[in-house]
Amino acid sequence: MSLLLFLIISSNEDTNKWKRFHRGGIVRQPVTIKDVAQHAGCGVASVSRVLNDSGPSSADLRQRVIAAVDDLGFEFSEVGRSLQSSTTRTIGCVVPSLANPVYADAVQGAQETFRLAGYQTLLVCTNYDPEIETQAIRTLTAKQVDGFVLTVSDALASDGLKSIQNREIPHCLLFNMAPDDEQSWSVDDRSAAMAVADAFVEKGHRHVGFLALKFKSSDRARQRYQGFAEGCSRNGLKKPALLEIDEDSQNLTDLLNVFLQENPALTGIFASNDFLALATIRSARSLGLGVPEDLSIIGFDGIEVGTMVEPSLATIVTDPKMMGSGAARTVLSVIDGTPPPALPDPELSFSFRAGGSLAPPVAERADGEKAATLSPSNNPTKKNAKIQLERSK
Amino acid sequence: MSLLLFLIISSNEDTNKWKRFHRGGIVRQPVTIKDVAQHAGCGVASVSRVLNDSGPSSADLRQRVIAAVDDLGFEFSEVGRSLQSSTTRTIGCVVPSLANPVYADAVQGAQETFRLAGYQTLLVCTNYDPEIETQAIRTLTAKQVDGFVLTVSDALASDGLKSIQNREIPHCLLFNMAPDDEQSWSVDDRSAAMAVADAFVEKGHRHVGFLALKFKSSDRARQRYQGFAEGCSRNGLKKPALLEIDEDSQNLTDLLNVFLQENPALTGIFASNDFLALATIRSARSLGLGVPEDLSIIGFDGIEVGTMVEPSLATIVTDPKMMGSGAARTVLSVIDGTPPPALPDPELSFSFRAGGSLAPPVAERADGEKAATLSPSNNPTKKNAKIQLERSK
DNA sequence: GTGAAAGCGCTAACAT
């Protein structure tokens, strides 16, 4: 009898409310501004006014509202607010990958800047896939993000970017050279690549090559190649040999071997990023080539670990975190209608860092016959032999 | 006259609508379901039914709605939907930092899994700051995220985590050992650290130390120390010496120097992550110590670059991407009320990778006097001297 | 098969 009574009583209001918030066996935060108003014995507008300090209110009212709030543990629903204000305080951030520390740092910089300004960051990694890129931008747009920071695969051809432009959503590119009147925070890839060419020439190299991963899907790599080629030509070198890799660099060693055979005069390689440069060093070694004696390597990005390896990696140093943060500030300025932050001088957006991986060529590199005929595994260099020993001990 | 007419006409409805969407000089997507309904000459409910395939509709109606939709370029507002459905299809993801590739990879894995399931990821990096952590969780909760994946600084004491538990929001920990009945994807830090102790012992080391960054704010580091200590004790070694670093490792060399002087018998160091291990190798070298001859180093995480350095880094290999993806799947299963994915066997959540940085101790390490009296800069080892030369050339 | 209307949580205009 009493059980029945309980059921009747509890079913008139409470359970209805609860039920609505049950999903997957989970009960969600059910207390709304209306509950607070009721609890405080006032209208919802008063609660809003008190909590947002957006209008007059008596001390007494404030008291009651505050009390009700922490009585009930109330917190505003941003969803309700967003609908009302058509502002979400959320920014879409689209980058190719976080595996590359350049993007990871940039994202962290942007996220930090946005957070400080009261914005949250909605992150998408596209894996260099233009389709995912487009889809992500569509979804983020539907979520009504207030702005975008993005690295697109092709700034001139990106459908997603176009739709952002059409809708005139505040945005800023990152690591994409800006087409037309687009805003962008980016390394001046061409100038930097030219500096690499200069560095090679200064050491006395005459035959150099360019090595890129995802050449097709990365306009950065293409810009770098262009700049490198121009830098070479300026210095009277012929066009650099180009080796592009599509897949993950498992078979880099083999590809490199073929590449070096095809270009026997090569004494220096510019890799389009530091990871690739490091991998190239490793591959060169397992082909029996010394770095830098037989082959000099220059990377790009300036990731920290480049200073930890032996020999240290010669590279272009950039500041991805600053780039991310800058792009964020640009977006915020567009949103607020305030003047945009000054872009860093393109010429100062990078610097060359010398390193042990770059040295004068000892002589014309002996062509690849040695490396070609021997497979790395059963023909370790002396160094490798030592490691093998240590490992098997 | 015609101009006036134009003004009058355009001001009656359109401009009102436009105005509402102007912010910072920007006009936002104004077309709503109501516009579509009007354009198609039907009620909003019909539009909703057609587009969501959530009820009956005549072929004719469908036709008109579709036409209207791509006539107007309509897209649903997720905000409206969220308010109505109290579901946002958004997940909060909280990690300490993206500078550490372990988290970057994990985030990417989680984000990918969520994206495939139709969820977006709201990312926050806390910089290991518990206050930011708490604040972030509060904000994300207000944004009504449907779930959380998080690495907290202290799983037992995190206010943010508590509030998530109270509100019963679906969530899964990442890289935190699960307290009580919490779900968590994590490396078994203690077992892994014990394996490190075993590896040292196997090579004949008798005196080893533990090196950690942010020991206080990382329960991971503490777990690893605990396990390492236990592993040592099991093998009859005395408690490992502990060196904790708070700041960024600029002065690691000096700290290491002091540490080694205080523990002259030390022949091996277990660093709580690979970056730290790499930095330690560098510091040891600039103190004139050979790795592994004078000092063996073992890292933790198994980041790729550890295989690229010379000597390669002995370390515990983990699979952060899989961890992130697993945590994501766990959250999704809670949301959907489906059975959770099987956790990987804790014992198999890591593996030991041998490397050149670990070798038998040549002898009791000569104590620090050499290193102590000489500052690294003016007393480079031969190797360093060579680099210096190359750099200044 | 279709439309009108209520209501999700909130803010702002408008009463009082």
Next chain:
DNA sequence: ATGTTAGCGCTTTCAC
């Protein structure tokens, strides 16, 4: 100073 109400974009009864 404070309460009432309309409406943000959407889904979902509930009539017809």
